[in-house]
Amino acid sequence: MAHQSDLIAEDILAYLKAQEEKGMLRFITCGSVDDGKSTLIGRLLWDSKLVFEDQLAALEVDSKKVGTQGEEIDYALLLDGLQAEREQGITIDVAYRFFSTDKRKFIVADTPGHEQYTRNMVTGASTAGVAVILVDARKGVLTQTRRHSFLVSLVGIRKIILAINKMDLVDYDAERYETICDEYREFAKDLGFEEIACIPISALKGDNVIERTDVTSWYDGPTLMEYLETVQVSDRQTQLPFRLPVQWVNRPNLDFRGFSGTIASGTVRPGDEVIVPASGQKSHVERIVTMDGDLDEAMAGQAVTVTLTDEIDISRGDLLASPEARPSYADQFEAHLVWMHEETLLPGRSYLLKCGATTVPAQISDLKYKINVNTLIREPGKTLDLNEIGVCNLTLSKSISFDPYKENRGTGNFVLIDRMTNATVGAGMIDFPLRRATNIHWQSIDIDKKSRAELKGQKPRVLWFTGLSGAGKSTIANMVEKKLHSLGKHSYLLDGDNVRHGLNRDLGFTDADRVENIRRVAEVSKLMVDAGLVVLVSFISPFRSERRMARELFESGEFVEVYVNTPIEVCEERDVKGLYKKARSGELKNFTGIDSAYEAPESAEIVVDSSSQPAEEIAEEIVRQLFG
Amino acid sequence: MKINMTHLRQLEAESIHIIREVAAEFENPVMLYSIGKDYSVMLHLARKAFYPGKPPFPLMHVDTTWKFREMIEFRDRIASEYGFDLLIYTNEEGAKQGVSPFTHGSALYTDIMKTEGLKQALDKYKFDAAFGGARRDEEKSRAKERIFSFRTESHRWDPKSQRPELWNLYNAKVRPGESIRAFPLSNWTELDIWQYIYLEQIPIVPLYYSAVRPVVERDGMLIMIDDDRLKLLPGEKVEEKSVRFRTLGCYPLTGAVESTAATLPEIIQEMLLTRTSERQGRLIDHDQAGSMEKKKQEGYF
Numbered sequence: 055m056a057h058q059s060d061l062i063a064e065d066i067l068a069y070l071k072a073q074e075e076k077g078m079l080r081f082i083t084c085g086s087v088d089d090g091k092s093t094l095i096g097r098l099l100w101d102s103k104l105v106f107e108d109q110l111a112a113l114e115v116d117s118k119k120v121g122t123q124g125e126e127i128d129y130a131l132l133l134d135g136l137q138a139e140r141e142q143g144i145t146i147d148v149a150y151r152f153f154s155t156d157k158r159k160f161i162v163a164d165t166p167g168h169e170q171y172t173r174n175m176v177t178g179a180s181t182a183g184v185a186v187i188l189v190d191a192r193k194g195v196l197t198q199t200r201r202h203s204f205l206v207s208l209v210g211i212r213k214i215i216l217a218i219n220k221m222d223l224v225d226y227d228a229e230r231y232e233t234i235c236d237e238y239r240e241f242a243k244d245l246g247f248e249e250i251a252c253i254p255i256s257a258l259k260g261d262n263v264i265e266r267t268d269v270t271s272w273y274d275g276p277t278l279m280e281y282l283e284t285v286q287v288s289d290r291q292t293q294l295p296f297r298l299p300v301q302w303v304n305r306p307n308l309d310f311r312g313f314s315g316t317i318a319s320g321t322v323r324p325g326d327e328v329i330v331p332a333s334g335q336k337s338h339v340e341r342i343v344t345m346d347g348d349l350d351e352a353m354a355g356q357a358v359t360v361t362l363t364d365e366i367d368i369s370r371g372d373l374l375a376s377p378e379a380r381p382s383y384a385d386q387f388e389a390h391l392v393w394m395h396e397e398t399l400l401p402g403r404s405y406l407l408k409c410g411a412t413t414v415p416a417q418i419s420d421l422k423y424k425i426n427v428n429t430l431i432r433e434p435g436k437t438l439d440l441n442e443i444g445v446c447n448l449t450l451s452k453s454i455s456f457d458p459y460k461e462n463r464g465t466g467n468f469v470l471i472d473r474m475t476n477a478t479v480g481a482g483m484i485d486f487p488l489r490r491a492t493n494i495h496w497q498s499i500d501i502d503k504k505s506r507a508e509l510k511g512q513k514p515r516v517l518w519f520t521g522l523s524g525a526g527k528s529t530i531a532n533m534v535e536k537k538l539h540s541l542g543k544h545s546y547l548l549d550g551d552n553v554r555h556g557l558n559r560d561l562g563f564t565d566a567d568r569v570e571n572i573r574r575v576a577e578v579s580k581l582m583v584d585a586g587l588v589v590l591v592s593f594i595s596p597f598r599s600e601r602r603m604a605r606e607l608f609e610s611g612e613f614v615e616v617y618v619n620t621p622i623e624v625c626e627e628r629d630v631k632g633l634y635k636k637a638r639s640g641e642l643k644n645f646t647g648i649d650s651a652y653e654a655p656e657s658a659e660i661v662v663d664s665s666s667q668p669a670e671e672i673a674e675e676i677v678r679q680l681f682g
Numbered sequence: 683m684k685i686n687m688t689h690l691r692q693l694e695a696e697s698i699h700i701i702r703e704v705a706a707e708f709e710n711p712v713m714l715y716s717i718g719k720d721y722s723v724m725l726h727l728a729r730k731a732f733y734p735g736k737p738p739f740p741l742m743h744v745d746t747t748w749k750f751r752e753m754i755e756f757r758d759r760i761a762s763e764y765g766f767d768l769l770i771y772t773n774e775e776g777a778k779q780g781v782s783p784f785t786h787g788s789a790l791y792t793d794i795m796k797t798e799g800l801k802q803a804l805d806k807y808k809f810d811a812a813f814g815g816a817r818r819d820e821e822k823s824r825a826k827e828r829i830f831s832f833r834t835e836s837h838r839w840d841p842k843s844q845r846p847e848l849w850n851l852y853n854a855k856v857r858p859g860e861s862i863r864a865f866p867l868s869n870w871t872e873l874d875i876w877q878y879i880y881l882e883q884i885p886i887v888p889l890y891y892s893a894v895r896p897v898v899e900r901d902g903m904l905i906m907i908d909d910d911r912l913k914l915l916p917g918e919k920v921e922e923k924s925v926r927f928r929t930l931g932c933y934p935l936t937g938a939v940e941s942t943a944a945t946l947p948e949i950i951q952e953m954l955l956t957r958t959s960e961r962q963g964r965l966i967d968h969d970q971a972g973s974m975e976k977k978k979q980e981g982y983f
Contacts, residue, residue: 078689306735
């Protein structure tokens with residue numbers, strides 16, 4: 055069978071000992087029937103001697119009956135599972151295959167490449183660490199190659215094998231190989247892959263699949279199998295912050311209370327501090343309990359039971375996390391959503407969202423755009439059909455803990471379940487949290503924003519000035535407003551310090567209060583924009599997610615982020631209010647830029663620096679740019 | 683620190699995750715117990731999943747009344763040793779009518795005593811989830827089987843209406859009467875099972891080990907004479923041979939292989955060097971291609 059090692063016959067005990075140390079790799083193969091995908095997998099099973107004699111006999115009969123290789127054995131027939139599919143001659147679902155070598159056990163997710171089967175490919179890729187993307191050497195990089203690459207990158211696969219198949223049909227031409235590699239690498243450069251291995255093969259002849267053959271003497275890279283046996287993928291999850299979704303509270307008697315689950319990322323040791331984001335309660339790990347004895351350490355992928363030193367309230371669905379790197383805890387987020395069902399997505403409909411061990415009602419509050427999987431172009435849309443991918447905001451009936459999927463593949467994914475049919479209808483990857491008020495229905499008012507704005511003869515909007523204390527936000531905002539006034543524009547300036555004297559005088563400077571501070575100001579700005587005004591907001595607003603939350607409140611084009619990017623040294627030297635001095639001496643806590651973070655904008659509409667340009671000039675330019 | 687878990691530890695963790703998920707999501711789960719080696723592994727994993735507690739579900743054996751005697755002894759011993767609640771169900775109607783592999787043929791017998799018996803048992807106890815020890819590598823149509831396999835109210839499996847399974851998220855929603863068959867060993871292969879049994883020293887029915895046993899050759903298979911219900915046909919004669927079983931089921935339908943492998947390493951060695959797959963020993967798979975698929979649609983595990 056699978057293992058040719060002489061040890062099996064000579065010293066089975068030594069062989070078994072060696073096998074215990076074997077690792078495992080899950081990968082997905084992408085390509086269409088024509089690319090020879092089934093032949094390739096059939097070949098891997100075949101050459102690793104995993105085909106038994108009785109299966110071989112059945113295969114010979116089948117090959118003659120329905121095979122496509124004449125009298126030859128059709129390896130692809132080893133793989134076809136369901137009868138209906140066999141008759142249609144295509145694979146229509148995800149099938150899992152197994153083979154192993156002396157180095158590793160492999161689980162292959164075998165999925166079809168047709169456009170309508172995005173669903174299956176995303177399913178198969180979700181558990182894979184590596185993707186084998188097949189191209190036909192005669193045809194090169196096709197639309198479907200791009201589609202497959204985009205889908206596996208979406209699902210977070212970072213290592214790609216571009217298997218350039220049917221090299222026998224292009225006479226093992228090195229130049230042809232080089233051209234395809236170059237074209238692919240150029241196309242894939244924005245997909246976030248860490249590693250692309252281009253391997254010239256012939257699945258039919260077996261070239262460079264397991265054994266290197268001299269027909270491609272110009273190629274000195276690994277064979278497909280050599281690469282699969284050595285590629286490293288599992289270390290990433292282990293290096294991330296600790297996350298343990300609690301699946302089961304283990305309470306066999308009054309003396310034992312353990313929390314069971316599979317560690318999604320990171321490592322944990324007894325004594326480590328953990329936090330439950332939902333309650334903010336902290337405790338320390340007391341024991342890591344398994345039937346084989348307590349562990350000194352456990353890591354991502356292990357199914358464990360932990361006990362804590364304190365009695366804190368934890369139930370299924372909670373997430374135990376490292377307090378130094380907390381996950382997000384929110385009831386709204388943006389996500390990439392893949393629609394998996396014939397029944398169309400309906401924004402506003404309530405679905406069940408399952409994330410880790412939590413299931414909560416959720417709705418798609420806003421479908422922002424769809425992504426065409428063939429062109430990767432954004433397209434507008436109101437719904438998603440089967441196999442379509444969209445970027446949307448989701449609103450949950452209660453907050454859950456999660457991480458952005460790009461940062462953590464283990465805690466940023468979810469599925470949507472139809473509440474009527476119980477079908478799994480969608481699969482999502484979370485982009486980032488949104489903090490927005492829940493949907494309170496608006497009273498409809500006859501005089502609307504548009505009519506108010508028309509009366510004033512202006513386009514209402516908000517200019518959101520963000521930056522460190524002393525960066526010059528208020529100075530510039532003040533000048534801008536004076537210029538607007540002289541232009542006959544109706545405006546209002548909301549200044550951080552001033553608002554804290556009134557509306558927000560109950561708020562301090564903790565992270566939670568800063569978030570609330572910004573939320574209120576964003577809401578007030580929204581009302582003022584609704585009233586038709588041009589609003590200038592001058593707030594440090596240090597966190598990206600709150601500025602994003604503010605931006606989300608407005609219509610596209612209404613929110614203009616102005617990043618006053620004056621270096622901290624300059625701000626501190628100015629120290630107009632003497633606050634830096636206090637912060638440095640420790641007299642003032644939570645001061646942005648000193649002991650509280652400032653997260654610089656990534657895509658502000660306007661970026662200025664008051665240390666290299668006079669404020670007056672900056673104000674002039676902003677007004678010209680926006681109202682000129 | 684070791685960065686990579688071995689393949690057996692990864693499989694183990696995945697199975698434990700699945701078992702915990704079923705226990706947490708369903709109101710009334712049951713673990714089916716066929717007494718075979720895969721079920722020995724599944725039981726072991728269930729104990730690990732809830733340690734130091736006990737698995738929060740009963741075991742159920744659908745007894746066709748034709749199992750090997752050693753299997754029944756083993757079943758009772760294991761259940762009491764580990765403190766499992768053991769339910770035993772037999773299709774009494776079938777038993778009363780005297781349905782046996784000899785009188786009704788293997789296909790009809792299996793359908794009545796195994797498939798029908800299982801459905802009756804699930805209906806009787808209103809189980810909404812049942813663990814099975816099936817593996818994807820056993821047979822072609824199993825390669826696409828879900829880990830949570832959805833069954834209709836009439837226990838039918840519809841290949842077209844199976845739910846996609848992504849990451850480690852399993853959709854456990856069912857309406858009253860509907861159910862899920864959960865397969866924690868989906869990603870294990872026969873070799874994994876044996877290696878794990880060896881590594882963890884999991885007890886298995888002694889029939890897996892070679893011993894001199896009375897057998898008769900019938901339809902190209904070596905059938906063991908386990909009790910006096912097996913009547914010899916003209917020309918058949920009982921022989922004492924050193925045999926063992928690669929798979930266990932109803933004794934009149936389960937072929938033995940000639941072997942001298944009497945220890946786990948010897949069994950594994952023999953398996954690695956042989957050239958026939960394990961279901962070869964089961965009569966019910968020998969119909970035309972796709973037979974398993976048809977049986978599954980009708981409710982067979």
